[in-house]
Amino acid sequence: MPADTNAAGDVFGGWLMSQVDIAGSIEAHRYAQTRVVTIAVQEFLFLNPVFVGDLLSLYAKIVHVGTTSIRVRIDGYAQRQRGSEETHKVTEAQITYVAIDENRRPCPVVKRTGA
Numbered sequence: 236m237p238a239d240t241n242a243a244g245d246v247f248g249g250w251l252m253s254q255v256d257i258a259g260s261i262e263a264h265r266y267a268q269t270r271v272v273t274i275a276v277q278e279f280l281f282l283n284p285v286f287v288g289d290l291l292s293l294y295a296k297i298v299h300v301g302t303t304s305i306r307v308r309i310d311g312y313a314q315r316q317r318g319s320e321e322t323h324k325v326t327e328a329q330i331t332y333v334a335i336d337e338n339r340r341p342c343p344v345v346k347r348t349g350a
């Protein structure tokens with residue numbers, strides 16, 4: 236949306252980062268089944284600009300599960316015009332989340348079947 240643009244009129248990188256963080260956290264939470272928080276961003280690439288009106292699709296995949304942490308890779312694609320097949324890869328990121336308990340302390344991630 237226009238409110239998400241930078242001074243040059245492209246979608247602000249920070250907006251994209253927040254969407255990617257949300258997408259990764261959904262996947263980490265789906266696996267951990269407990270609250271997760273973002274601890275670190277290993278990689279964040281802006282490969283192509285995102286424009287107002289683009290349809291953004293984010294795909295998240297777990298790449299590493301530690302004792303309390305889960306690293307997720309997120310790939311993002313922008314569809315330039317609704318109804319068109321033209322898509323551009325706009326971002327690639329790896330973010331680590333930590334599972335936390337009710338006291339906000341790291342807690343072990345338990346592997347669930349089917350996850």
Ligand SMILES: CC(C)(COP(=O)(O)OP(=O)(O)OC[C@H]1O[C@@H](n2cnc3c(N)ncnc32)[C@H](O)[C@@H]1OP(=O)(O)O)[C@@H](O)C(=O)NCCC(=O)NCCS
Nearest residue numbers: 271272273274275300301302303304331333335339340341
């Ligand atoms: C997340 C938090 C609870 C971790 O507490 P902590 O005492 O530092 O935790 P630990 O040192 O035990 O590390 C926890 C896990 O994070 C990993 N970790 C720590 N620093 C890391 C880094 N720089 N990069 C990647 N992973 C890291 C550890 O390896 C560990 O994973 P493992 O158990 O799978 O081996 C604490 O740092 C915190 O509350 N941070 C703020 C989170 C936040 O507000 N995020 C933004 C909004 S969601």
